[in-house]
Amino acid sequence: MNDFLKGTNLYLIGMMGAGKTTVGQRLAAELDYRFFDTDAVIEQVTGLPIRELFAQLGEAEFRKLESQVLAELSPYMRLTIATGGGIILKRENWSHLRHGIVVWLDVPVEHLQVRLQADDTRPLLQGTDLTVKLQTLLEERQALYAQADVRICYQAEETLEQLTMRTIEEIKQALKAV
Numbered sequence: 001m002n003d004f005l006k007g008t009n010l011y012l013i014g015m016m017g018a019g020k021t022t023v024g025q026r027l028a029a030e031l032d033y034r035f036f037d038t039d040a041v042i043e044q045v046t047g048l049p050i051r052e053l054f055a056q057l058g059e060a061e062f063r064k065l066e067s068q069v070l071a072e073l074s075p076y077m078r079l080t081i082a083t084g085g086g087i088i089l090k091r092e093n094w095s096h097l098r099h100g101i102v103v104w105l106d107v108p109v110e111h112l113q114v115r116l117q118a119d120d121t122r123p124l125l126q127g128t129d130l131t132v133k134l135q136t137l138l139e140e141r142q143a144l145y146a147q148a149d150v151r152i153c154y155q156a157e158e159t160l161e162q163l164t165m166r167t168i169e170e171i172k173q174a175l176k177a178v
């Protein structure tokens with residue numbers, strides 16, 4: 001089922017709420033890969049929820065930890081890694097991402113907004129006007145997300161199972177095209 005990958009790591013990128021964790025877990029199970037979520041690793045290492053970490057140490061410190069976690073995970077093989085939405089911001093992170101297959105889960109802001117409106121775990125989205133915050137972040141980041149090897153565009157009424165299988169198929173096609 002996963003021979004076509006030859007053990008290459010998969011990195012899921014995209015906006016907060018795009019489904020990197022949700023889809024990443026399913027992909028890992030389907031491909032018999034191990035799954036990691038960089039935010040979850042940071043929380044384990046520091047003993048702090050991401051929201052607390054931002055409040056106590058600030059975003060710059062969080063970004064350093066995020067880069068460290070990515071650097072620690074990347075030498076291993078057969079991993080599916082759900083990254084934090086801002087991982088694409090640092091050039092040094094791309095040197096790790098580029099060793100694997102980078103998959104962008106591209107979900108329109110209107111759907112992200114619905115998924116995240118009752119969520120208080122993402123510090124960059126706290127306060128008023130979630131839609132404007134998401135739109136602004138997406139505008140800043142879109143060109144970086146677009147550097148992915150594979151882009152999976154949102155499709156309405158698709159089950160998680162269908163989305164997972166479509167993602168695997170798109171990765172296969174991308175590898176054939178190399």
Ligand SMILES: Nc1ncnc2c1ncn2[C@@H]1O[C@H](COP(=O)(O)OP(=O)(O)O)[C@@H](O)[C@H]1O
Binds near residue numbers: 014160
């Ligand atoms: N394909 C999907 N369809 C509907 N809801 C989804 C889908 N993927 C994720 N979600 C929901 O959106 C929220 C954010 O998903 P999550 O996987 O944590 O995103 P990310 O890791 O990209 O921030 C969760 O409540 C999750 O259940």
Ligand SMILES: O=C(O)C1=C[C@@H](OP(=O)(O)O)[C@@H](O)[C@H](O)C1
Binds near residue numbers: 016021050087121122
């Ligand atoms: O987009 C971002 O800058 C962030 C995304 C979050 O991860 P998810 O994309 O998994 O929500 C988390 O790393 C932090 O709150 C910052």
